[in-house]
Amino acid sequence: MNWRAILVLWFALSTPAFAWGPEGHEIVAAIAAVNLTPAANAKVTALLGPPPMMILDSNWADEIRADRPQTSTWHYVNIELGSAGYDAWRDCAGGDCVVAQIEKDIRVLSNARASRADRMEALRFLIHFVGDVHQPLHVADNRDKGGNARILFLKGARTNLHRIWDTDVVTALGPDPVRVAASLLTDVTPQQKARLSAGSPADWANDSFSVAKKIYAGLPQTRDLPDDYARRQSAATRTQLLKAGLRLAAVLNRILR
DSSP states (O other), X not given: OOHHHHHHHHHHHOOOOOOOOHHHHHHHHHHHHTTOOHHHXXXXXXXXXXXXXXXXXXXXXXXXXXXXXXXGGGGOOOEETTSSSOOHHHHSGGGOSHHHHHHHHHHHHHOTTSOHHHHHHHHHHHHHHHHHTTSGGGTEESSSTTTXXXXXXXXXXXXXXXXXXXXXXXXXXXXXXHHHHHHHHTTOOHHHHHHHTOSOHHHXXXXXXXXXXXXXXXXXXXXXXXXXXXXXXXXXXXXXXXXXXXXXXXXXXXXXX
């Protein structure tokens, strides 16, 4: 399906976009939707509905957290900033982290014997969690709850590092998730897509962890950030969102043949 058709369906079905926060996940899902093979697209459609439903469902995993609090820890993994990288035994005890949940959702979605309800839920979680593992502050911790306890001031407003990377750096790219997604795919070659799509969920976590290290290292000594901080992070933000969307598509194309 081309971008024109995606846009028509998106505007027909969409609710007002929320300002990785909701908009980030919508961008990731939009990138993935237009990179599905015909076979994967047909199977996603059979589970969720037309391609824009991937976008509309991309924040479902956040929307159910109040009713299913046991899922809250599935959205992140706390890799200590001073460590060498992800260690499943240390960082994901009992499989209670985003890396293990992505792997679990892939297994469920791959299982043709699983119920339609279970596969639908696994797909919804997978769409969201692949986005989460590419948000750098969802995989790193500096004894600050993934940046949630790192109080900062942006344009005079009190905020925190995690919130800035959930929302501000994404909204700085533009107000329309589908148009941002289209812009991220501009001039990306098939060879680049293949390279960016590679790796396992653990590899993706380590990739994002390396970005998080740079984020922490680049913070000023004071709690006041430059007014254009979010815009300055555009290159890293665009890369992380693009990787997430292409990797999500690659996983779905592989398991939904």
